[in-house]
Amino acid sequence: MKIRQKISVVIITRNSAEFLPECLESVNWADEIIILDFNSTDQTRNIACQYGAIVYRTNSWNGYGKQRQIAQSYAQNSMILMIDSDERVTNNLKNSIQNILKEPETDTVYLLSRSNLFLGRFMRHGGWYPDRVIRLYPRHFQYNSNLVHEALYAPKTKIKLLDGDLLHITCSDFYSFQLKQLSHAKAWAIQSNQNGKNSNVIRIFLYTIWTFIQTLLIRASFLDGTKGWILAMVNSQYTFNKYTTLWTLNRSTKKKLHEK
Numbered sequence: 001m002k003i004r005q006k007i008s009v010v011i012i013t014r015n016s017a018e019f020l021p022e023c024l025e026s027v028n029w030a031d032e033i034i035i036l037d038f039n040s041t042d043q044t045r046n047i048a049c050q051y052g053a054i055v056y057r058t059n060s061w062n063g064y065g066k067q068r069q070i071a072q073s074y075a076q077n078s079m080i081l082m083i084d085s086d087e088r089v090t091n092n093l094k095n096s097i098q099n100i101l102k103e104p105e106t107d108t109v110y111l112l113s114r115s116n117l118f119l120g121r122f123m124r125h126g127g128w129y130p131d132r133v134i135r136l137y138p139r140h141f142q143y144n145s146n147l148v149h150e151a152l153y154a155p156k157t158k159i160k161l162l163d164g165d166l167l168h169i170t171c172s173d174f175y176s177f178q179l180k181q182l183s184h185a186k187a188w189a190i191q192s193n194q195n196g197k198n199s200n201v202i203r204i205f206l207y208t209i210w211t212f213i214q215t216l217l218i219r220a221s222f223l224d225g226t227k228g229w230i231l232a233m234v235n236s237q238y239t240f241n242k243y244t245t246l247w248t249l250n251r252s253t254k255k256k257l258h259e260k
Contacts, residue, residue: 005104006031007097008075008139009083011053012067016085017042019169024051026088029098030081036071044085063147063187072142078104082135082143082152086169087114093164097136100162109154110136111161116170119227126221126231127214128170134159135166148187181238189245193253199246207243212236 009030013020014037024047027033033053037045038061048055056074061067072080079101083089089097093112100110113130115122123129134152144153171177192199215221215235221228 005079005101006077007079007081007101008032008034008077009081010034010036010068010071010075011083011085012036012038012064012071013040013044013048013085014038015040015042016044017047019086020044020047021051022088023083023085024048024053026090026094027081027083028052029094031077032075034071034074036067036074038067063145063150063191065143065146065150068143068150069145072139075139078139080137080139080141082137083166084168088167088169090164090167093162093166096162096164100136104138105158106138106140108158108160109134109138109141109152111159112136112166113161113164114168115165116168118171118231119174120172121224121227122167123221123224123227123231125219125223126216126228126235127219128221128231130165131168132161133166136162147191148184181234182241185238185241186245188242189249192242192246193249197246198250199243201247204240204243204247208236208240211239 007030009027009032011023011034013035024033028051033051035048035053035055037048037055037057039059045055045057054074056071058070068082072082081097111132112135113132116128116131118128134154137152137154141152141154141157143150212232212235216229216232221231224231
């Protein structure tokens with residue numbers, strides 16, 4: 001008889017008090033909840049403690065990938081479920097995870113389908129559903145070190161798709177969402193510039209237009225109505241911000257090299 005594996009839920013936070021209670025409610029069945037908090041000034045840490053989470057605090061931020069690595073290092077159990085404070089595990093997904101824990105496979109990672117909330121609607125098109133991400137895995141795997149758009153490093157590893165959705169409250173407040181998008185665009189541009197990636201005005205224009213067409217028509221966000229059109233514009237705006245920021249960093253880097 002196989003022994004059920006224990007699971008650690010791992011979450012990184014910063015000023016997450018608004019979303020954290022529902023997140024923690026959805027994973028209260030886990031054997032352990034680890035939270036690594038970066039300088040929250042709201043009630044995030046107090047809320048986490050009220051729900052029985054083990055809270056660690058850090059004053060440094062080296063990007064999402066490394067932050068997840070550090071958070072995972074505190075976990076004690078053999079399986080890891082990595083989620084964000086604005087995500088919730090549905091009952092169907094919980095049942096799928098619990099079934100996996102009864103039949104452990106050390107050479108397999110698990111793909112979850114995210115359902116993303118955008119301006120009050122769980123989108124079904126535009127590439128936002130099913131938004132599949134690897135979040136359940138044995139603890140000997142870990143995330144890469146990307147500043148943003150980080151992913152689990154698991155090359156040549158078997159991947160299984162789980163039933164049930166991970167709900168993601170992507171955009172409940174448009175202004176806050178835009179600020180987050182700008183922050184991600186900047187982090188992407190910094191990392192891309194460091195990796196030698198280049199941008200120019202033609203690329204900015206073409207990539208921005210292509211993102212709009214891809215979201216609206218190819219991925220059919222127009223089927224989600226008005227919010228689908230807005231999503232296409234938001235996605236293209238994000239692409240514009242990424243490549244324009246990269247372009248400015250390229251110019252700054254070249255200027256510094258010429259001055260040497």
